[in-house]
Amino acid sequence: MKSALLHVSAPFVLCVALANTSVFDGVAVELSSDHYAERRLTSLPGFLAMPCNCLVNLAYICVGLYWLLWPRGVRETETGRYLRQVFALMAVYYAPVQWTRLALLRRAPAVLDQWVTLPIFAWVLVWIDFIERRPATWRATHAASLELCSILSYGLALAHRWGFEAALGCHVALAVFKGVRVQLARGDSRTRRYLLLAVLSCAGFVVLKLLDHWLAQFSLFQRLTGHFWSKVCDVLQFHFSLCFLSALTLKQQD
Known part of the structure; x- marks a missing residue:
């Protein structure tokens, strides 16, 4: 846990410093609420001015903490546990970033908010790389690189x-491609x-966020908006990615 906390916190603090x-x-x-x-x-106070979009960030913390504490009864290798803990901590750290963006604009x-999204998706690639290479040939330098x-x-x-969108699109495409490849193989x-x-x-996260204003013409999406539901999908994306990668890692040990 200490290693995972250090390796998530150090680059996060550096990114916070540079972003400022x-x-x-x-x-x-x-930068507008529009x-x-x-x-x-x-x-309402600034940190709750958009209550639904703000409070949904608590779900990231709940999912992150759940995966930090689970699975106590399952035999994991040290590296497998580390990979899970880093990904779970990323979910926990992501919540206050988004919440601060909404509160301060x-x-x-x-x-x-944009920047930290990229290494989160990249961690999926790191974890799949570990599964494909197997522990004997995988090195921490692969993850760092x-x-x-x-x-x-x-x-x-x-x-x-549109540089951020291009970078994010490449991250998402690579994560999906490598996920499908490792699924077919293992x-x-x-x-x-x-x-x-x-x-x-992941598809729901992207589509609902893009259609946020268009969906608002329907009563169903006027308080619980497309952006809110996109965040729900993002939380589910974290959870099911952790389910997928953890299951494959444990399967690899059998």
């Missing part, structure tokens, strides 16, 4: 208005179900 400098002043980010379909309630948390490349890829956001019916649910959750 002028380095990313040229990155295109939305970006969200949920109406801002001025009668400032550039630094908006940049950070992939995560560093992922963090640096946010530089595309400085190069072009999976079973249970892991196939987890993978399908993870991919569907």
